[in-house]
Amino acid sequence: MEIVQDRLGDLGTPLAEVTFVVVDLETTGGSPRDCGITEIGAVKVRGGVELGELQTFVNPGEPIPAFIQSLTGITDSMVRDAPRTAEAVASFLEFAKGAVLVAHNAGFDIGFLKAACAAHDLRWPGPAVLDTVRLARQVVSRDEVANHKLGTLARHFGAATTPDHRALHDARATVDVLHGLIGRLGSVGVDTLEELSSYSSRVSDELRRKRHLADGLPSAPGVYVFKDERGEALYVGTSVDIRARARNYFTASEQRRRMGEMVRLATEITPIVCATTLEAQVRELRLIAQHQPRYNRRSRHPDKVWWLKLTDEVFPRLSIVRSLGPDDLAYAGPFGTRRSAEDAAAALYDAVPLRQCLTRLSPTRPTSACALADMGRCAAPCTGAVAVEDYAVTVADAVRVLVGDSRPAVAAVRERLHALSEGERYEEAAALRDRLGSLVRATSRSQRATPVREASEIIAARRTPRGGWDLVCVRHGRLAGSSHSPVGADPMPYVAALRACAEVVAPPTGPGTSALPEETELVLRWLEAEGTRLVDIEGEWTCPVGGAAAAHQELAPALGWAS
Known part of the structure; x- marks a missing residue:
């Protein structure tokens, strides 16, 4: 395949480009519900460079306990004229806007900030949060440090500031600990924010x-x-x-x-x-x-599908098969399981009185009728009472359901559904609805896919978020090539190159012979998606006016399908 590729950036955010705001709080106690903030200290860094600092005392609106004053050195007189909690926290949130928050034992500091926002009707922005104590426990072993307290780690990483239970000093020390941890992780290839956030000793x-x-x-x-x-x-x-x-x-x-x-x-x-x-x-x-890789659970056998077809014989019947040939009268599918094909067959029997026996019948050697004939569920050609020409009318009705106008069949099944519901036979109604769903879904798929599979070539284009056009060449339902026309370029030379280099695909002898049925379905979804433009087609792309697509769209919400 001819490839013209625009490179995309990494999905991960390099750590050198991440803005971190390292925060530390001093408080009147350990409970965000019952205690207040007395000091906020924060340092903003990116790529190892300090971008700014924030330090403010906070008036918690309550006396600071004596033991807290002894621990932090912050007294009631120091916070008396300081901003109230709402003003101080709002200033911090503005300082930290758009940044990743970092704290040592982050649950404590973030818990107080969230509680303050809730108490003072401030919106908590929900930033990403990194906890250096949690990260340190995974990176720095007990053979290296006695514990993972901030003071211990600050000494271990040679922090320039000694933590002393003052918010800005502790935040500065945490910055050095953060940089030390990032340096450690860089040696094992952790260099994006996403990798750092998910890093675990697991x-x-x-x-x-x-x-x-x-x-x-x-x-x-x-x-x-x-x-x-x-x-x-x-x-x-x-x-x-x-x-x-x-x-x-x-x-x-x-x-x-x-x-x-x-x-x-x-x-x-x-x-x-x-x-x-x-x-x-x-x-x-x-x-x-x-x-067939052993660790791919889904789609390991995309070629192993089922089809529902009408047999080619004097008195045709429905048959569930693995493959189709050019002489099959009509079909629906593919089905992922035999059970879903059986449900679709049962739905077609609900609408059209095709014979359900498996015997090959002869118009000259009649046999006895089965119970389905007595119930009016079968035309009973086996008895000789139905001429080949009359049974052909029933077969034509079935063909119309599969490849043309499915509205009469859907209407007939709906009448039965209504009767069952009126009689409060809800389980039977649900089973009938599911059978109808299997039939409608399969016939819609085959009706939509048939013209794509029969077209010798389809060229289509779609604009992409990164700019330019994605171009595809489809031949007989198979992706024969794809390319990308970059922003600002005339796409037609790319179309010409794509067409010239695309794979040669032989016409199909039946569904699944030129391309895997699932591949044709992928192609069809791409072609039908909003924003796709048809550039050129060699063939016809049509769908029956009364086909199953409309019924499929109607049933999709009730049956939990993606429409």
């Missing part, structure tokens, strides 16, 4: 040592393949940023046990940069179908 040293597997990956959209020492695919995934996504597998943000097991077995990650998100999705699907 990640083993063995796992951290494998972070180098992601180091050379591109920061671009596409597919990534984890492989073991034999080169076999363990897991296939997609991302708008391959490098950033792969790095997440080596942090605590990845909590799936099977993924941890997969990463321990992996020895390399193979990236495949893709021009469009559709190309990435399709490549992922094809690779999973080809390699």
